[in-house]
Amino acid sequence: MFQIALGVLTAIGGFVDIGDLVANAETGSRFRMALAWVVPIGVLGIILYAEMAGRVAALSKRPVFDLIRERLGARMALANLCASFFINFLTLAAEIAGVALALELATSVNYLLWIPLVAFLVWFVIWRMRYSVMENVFGMLGLLLITFAIALWRFGPDWGALLHDASHPVVPYGEGHATYFYFAIALFGAAMTPYEVFFFSSGAIEEHWGKADLKIERANVLIGFPLGGILSLTIMALATLVLFPRGIQVDTLSQVALPVALILGKLGLALLLVGIFAATFGAALETGLSSGYTVAQYFGWPWGKFEKPKDAPAFHLVMLVSIVLGALLVLTKVDPIKVTEYSIVLSAAALPLTYFPILIIANDPTYVGDKVNSRFVNFLATIYLFILLVVSIATIPLMIITKGGS
Amino acid sequence: MRLSDLLNAEVLDADDNKIGRVHEVRAVKDGPIQGAFGAALRIDGLIVGTGSVGTRLGLDRTDVGRPLALRWIFGGVTGKMRYVRWEQIAAITADRIILKVQDRDLSEPERLSSLEQVDTPTT
Amino acid sequence: MAGRKVDLALNLLDCQMVDMNGEPCGNVDDVELEWSLDGGPPIVSALLSGPGALGPRLSGYLGRSIAAVHARLVHGAAEPARVSMGTVGRITHQVELVVAAQDLETWAFQQWVLDNVIGKIPGSGHAPE
Numbered sequence: 001m002f003q004i005a006l007g008v009l010t011a012i013g014g015f016v017d018i019g020d021l022v023a024n025a026e027t028g029s030r031f032r033m034a035l036a037w038v039v040p041i042g043v044l045g046i047i048l049y050a051e052m053a054g055r056v057a058a059l060s061k062r063p064v065f066d067l068i069r070e071r072l073g074a075r076m077a078l079a080n081l082c083a084s085f086f087i088n089f090l091t092l093a094a095e096i097a098g099v100a101l102a103l104e105l106a107t108s109v110n111y112l113l114w115i116p117l118v119a120f121l122v123w124f125v126i127w128r129m130r131y132s133v134m135e136n137v138f139g140m141l142g143l144l145l146i147t148f149a150i151a152l153w154r155f156g157p158d159w160g161a162l163l164h165d166a167s168h169p170v171v172p173y174g175e176g177h178a179t180y181f182y183f184a185i186a187l188f189g190a191a192m193t194p195y196e197v198f199f200f201s202s203g204a205i206e207e208h209w210g211k212a213d214l215k216i217e218r219a220n221v222l223i224g225f226p227l228g229g230i231l232s233l234t235i236m237a238l239a240t241l242v243l244f245p246r247g248i249q250v251d252t253l254s255q256v257a258l259p260v261a262l263i264l265g266k267l268g269l270a271l272l273l274v275g276i277f278a279a280t281f282g283a284a285l286e287t288g289l290s291s292g293y294t295v296a297q298y299f300g301w302p303w304g305k306f307e308k309p310k311d312a313p314a315f316h317l318v319m320l321v322s323i324v325l326g327a328l329l330v331l332t333k334v335d336p337i338k339v340t341e342y343s344i345v346l347s348a349a350a351l352p353l354t355y356f357p358i359l360i361i362a363n364d365p366t367y368v369g370d371k372v373n374s375r376f377v378n379f380l381a382t383i384y385l386f387i388l389l390v391v392s393i394a395t396i397p398l399m400i401i402t403k404g405g406s
Numbered sequence: 407m408r409l410s411d412l413l414n415a416e417v418l419d420a421d422d423n424k425i426g427r428v429h430e431v432r433a434v435k436d437g438p439i440q441g442a443f444g445a446a447l448r449i450d451g452l453i454v455g456t457g458s459v460g461t462r463l464g465l466d467r468t469d470v471g472r473p474l475a476l477r478w479i480f481g482g483v484t485g486k487m488r489y490v491r492w493e494q495i496a497a498i499t500a501d502r503i504i505l506k507v508q509d510r511d512l513s514e515p516e517r518l519s520s521l522e523q524v525d526t527p528t529t
Numbered sequence: 530m531a532g533r534k535v536d537l538a539l540n541l542l543d544c545q546m547v548d549m550n551g552e553p554c555g556n557v558d559d560v561e562l563e564w565s566l567d568g569g570p571p572i573v574s575a576l577l578s579g580p581g582a583l584g585p586r587l588s589g590y591l592g593r594s595i596a597a598v599h600a601r602l603v604h605g606a607a608e609p610a611r612v613s614m615g616t617v618g619r620i621t622h623q624v625e626l627v628v629a630a631q632d633l634e635t636w637a638f639q640q641w642v643l644d645n646v647i648g649k650i651p652g653s654g655h656a657p658e
Contacts (some may be wrong), residue, residue: 016639025546033634060622062545062623065544066553069543069556070543070544071543071623073543074583074587075587077543078587127650127652128652128655128657129657130657195618229637296553299555299556300546300556301555302552302553302554302630305657306656307654307656308654308655308656309647309652309654309655310653310654311591312639313640313642313646313647314642316647316653317642317647320646366524367622407563407564407571408559408561408562408582409537409538409542409559410559410585410586411559412562413538413611418589422628430536430537431537431538431636432534432535432536432537433534433535433536433537433573434533434535435533435534435535436532436535437572440574440613440614440617441613441614441617442615442616442618443614443615443616443617443618445573446573446574447535447572447573447614448565448569448571448572448573449562449570449572450534450570450572450573453536469569493570497657515542516534518534518536522536523533523536523538523539523540523621524535524620524621525619525621
């Protein structure tokens with residue numbers, strides 16, 4: 001039971017990170033609910049993807065990047081690693097900035113001043129805190145993001161109108177179709193972030209999952225991610241109802257929190273900020289660990305939070321360097337919202353790189369024994385592969401045409 | 407000599423015709439004893455072909471043929487495969503392998519299932 | 530199993546090596562083949578690991594850079610780390626060795642990182658509590 005809770009929380013809290021907060025709020029503020037359809041597609045995608053990766057990890061005892069290398073060969077996997085690492089790095093920087101922004105909202109102290117402390121804390125938690133404790137604490141606090149749902153309920157919206165808006169998507173006046181699809185990609189990338197999968201599968205091994213845990217793994221995935229998706233749609237709805245009518249765009253984190261502040265007042269905002277802090281801090285931990293996982297697993301080094309650092313030195317070095325560089329990137333005063341946007345859009349573009357080998361491996365009895373993909377799963381998974389390829393090809397052109405979604 | 411020297415090397419038959427590239431090196435575990443490993447892996451032959459991607463991903467092994475759509479796509483790319491026994495090799499140079507025999511003397515490689523080739527995992 | 534056939538590129542190359550405790554200790558970046566004394570086919574004599582083995586396989590700037598950086602850091606590491614076949618136990622989807630990771634040549638890089646960076650940070654000897 002506890003393990004289910006653990007996984008579900010990872011999924012919810014992990015599902016909603018700075019990327020989801022920004023993407024859903026920004027989409028709602030500009031397109032109302034016209035892009036709501038992307039969220040369920042993204043949720044189903046991440047469910048498929050994470051389930052396969054988790055199953056592969058539990059049965060083969062090997063995590064994603066190790067297997068990618070083995071299957072694709074060293075050269076293709078290295079290119080894959082570079083792309084994945086870079087995007088993961090951008091995400092890490094965005095999450096570190098997100099934590100600092102939440103602290104800025106709470107304390108009015110400029111976010112840049114919080115960066116060194118945040119970076120140190122992220123590193124320190126990875127260095128010292130036990131994996132399961134880490135997951136539980138941040139997962140639980142992240143649940144405070146439910147404040148979004150409470151705010152929406154308190155607002156008492158016309159549910160029928162929202163539903164109609166979502167099921168009859170119309171590009172609002174003043175926005176172009178290219179921008180519409182660009183944001184569709186952004187939302188999709190926010191839902192299907194690769195680090196989730198690196199982390200989930202490495203976590204399965206850290207937690208010593210085996211065949212017996214597969215049911216739990218599936219429960220985690222089937223409950224957690226949809227709940228996270230619902231939370232995403234809640235954020236989008238709030239932006240639709242509060243930000244869109246006022247023509248407010250999402251340039252900073254404060255606009256994301258604004259609907260809650262208006263509807264639930266100071267207490268609601270305070271709870272929400274704790275939730276945002278926890279969710280982004282948790283995501284920073286996950287992306288930090290993912291930077292270590294991907295590199296260490298590619299090169300075959302020892303890795304894992306369960307290891308003493310001295311037994312996995314290079315793994316810890318990679319994480320330390322990534323966190324420091326990520327903090328430095330944020331300190332250059334680059335717009336953190338822009339970094340977030342780029343990280344999710346590029347995540348979407350890079351998805352085929354990691355998804356494709358996992359699909360192959362999940363079908364290979366050498367790794368998963370008799371638990372290969374069922375025909376139904378293969379059917380869905382192949383459709384998604386093609387969706388991912390289309391998204392991937394469309395991303396850069398759309399990014400150029402829309403000038404990064406402006 | 408290293409395995410990477412053999413893999414992807416161009417293969418020419420006795421008449422100097424290009425047959426393809428080395429996709430795989432097949433070994434048999436019947437060499438002299440090596441410590442804890444037991445019988446050494448002795449090179450038996452080379453799998454030479456014209457396609458590449460499907461083989462690399464193992465889609466041509468007998469029991470990994472799914473997802474079907476991918477097998478169908480990559481199956482077309484696998485191309486014609488041939489097996490070259492080690493005795494049929496005349497010379498190995500820096501970038502190519504020259505055979506003693508002609509293309510038509512070569513047969514198709516035996517298809518092996520993935521599980522036949524490895525020890526079963528302990529868990 | 531005597532006489533078992535093994536496809537090397539698929540089952541050995543790029544495989545993870547784990548030591549006797551199940552700890553990862555590098556990948557099989559290349560395989561050393563030894564010519565047989567009786568003129569017969571060559572035999573797999575050792576597994577090669579590390580940038581010295583991987584670098585030459587990865588043509589291109591990135592591969593060479595990795596190899597160069599590594600060689601500079603760990604003296605004499607232009608040569609790949611060699612794992613003789615006598616220390617291999619079983620080949621499953623990974624290569625299970627019968628020795629400990631720290632006893633292998635592949636540990637040299639980890640040791641360097643430990644000596645110069647990680648070991649200097651307090652708490653490196655603690656498992657996270």
